[in-house]
């Protein structure tokens with residue numbers, strides 16, 4: 001069974017985008033696409049970046065665990081809110097921590113905001129950072145407008161039919177990238 005990890009980026013008190021991460025975990029598992037796990041940056045509480053993990057003399061155990069989970073995953077979904085037109089420091093902190101783990105890793109981006117644009121301004125900057133660390137960014141988007149209304153606290157969508165349709169397209173694109181990477185003999 002393939003493994004997809006979902007990085008929930010918001011560490012904000014009263015965060016809403018975590019609901020999207022909860023939704024994806026259930027959606028991926030209930031449709032049999034992969035095993036899925038949420039890597040919650042609010043739970044990890046990594047200190048602000050001071051060096052990449054592999055160069056740290058005494059790396060914290062939870063950062064080592066996070067790195068291992070990203071490395072072992074066939075694909076990654078990053079769920080991130082938009083803050084002031086960009087992605088939050090929490091996800092940059094986690095991206096910069098790792099190097100080799102991101103290389104050729106299929107990564108799909110889901111953005112969220114409380115307004116009508118669904119955090120879509122984050123996509124180009126986050127894709128560029130992922131490209132710089134050699135991740136394979138998936139060419140499908142999953143913006144979530146009005147995230148506070150779109151999903152309840154358990155990750156259940158208000159418009160199940162519409163959300164499931166969009167999520168199917170999004171996850172199938174991720175799985176396509178995963179299959180491409182799995183089928184290549186090049187490293």
Ligand SMILES: Cc1cc2nc3c(=O)[nH]c(=O)nc-3n(C[C@H](O)[C@H](O)[C@H](O)COP(=O)(O)O)c2cc1C
Nearest residue numbers: 010012015016017018081082083084085113114115
């Ligand atoms: C510091 C900050 C900056 C924000 N900037 C934007 C923005 O540029 N565009 C937008 O659509 N929403 C913006 N918002 C609103 C967020 O989209 C909204 O708070 C959303 O719920 C954030 O996700 P979270 O609850 O998971 O942290 C901002 C919120 C915060 C806290």
